[in-house]
Amino acid sequence: MARSAAKTPDEYLKSLPADRRAVIAAVRAVVNKHMPAGYQEAMNWGAIMWEVPLMQFPKTPNGQPLCYVSLAAHKNYCTLYLMGAYSNSAEYAALRAAFAKAGKKFDMGKSCLHFTTPEDLELDAIGTVIARYSPDQWIAVMEKSRRRR
Template sequence: MTFDEYVENIDDKWKDSFLKTWNTVEEHLPDGFIVDVQHGMPGFSVPKSTYPEGYHVDQTPLPFIGIAAQKRHLAVYHMGIYRDEELYEWFVNEYPKHMNTKLNMGKSCIRFTNPKKVPYELLGELAEKTTVEEWIELYESRLK
């Protein structure tokens, strides 16, 4: 599946917020990440030309951020907040400054159940916080 095919199949309820989230993350993400589709979801990964080992499970490009329009929510999967406690805490503490809704979040998955209530500015700030090199270093540090 390609990115365009994924977008074509998004429910109208989520399409605008998905695209705005995607564009926000893409605009703010440091250089070096590529766009790919893994496990049926578009996202941003470290290319194998930069990190030949790839993701340890299936040796695909190392995933970093995935964005998915689900039936009941928009999901942003950010592996950095899963691996970096400081980044996780920063996001949790910043969220109430941007939204007056309860944060719906797992360890790496941020879920938005209302397409009109997505903190785009905050997602842009989050995307800026980790470079390709920092993500590789963090990923490798957790493997040891």
């Protein structure tokens, strides 16, 4: 799928073909269930994002809200970006181990899991990763990583 021009997550879901709409809606529900308070769900970069609002953290490198999780449908697969797993090697290893224990393929690119159905994912482990950082904790992680550069 090309980048969406939808203005809201609900509008984005309505724009998807029925099969991908069901997949994205199911994974979105899991993300929302585990998302710590304080993140805002929005459309940005053509995908559903859970972000730290600019009012809370305006010092982003690109002037956009600080992304924590992102979810999108593409032509042949869907993606779930888990910045918390990508930025923390222990979280990444735990997520990878949970997939292996469940007998599921860990298809992770640069910070995103590729999947075609919710059953491809180890949803409990993903929920744990999502619940890991409050917005303030995520800001601290990002500021610390910037100081290292």
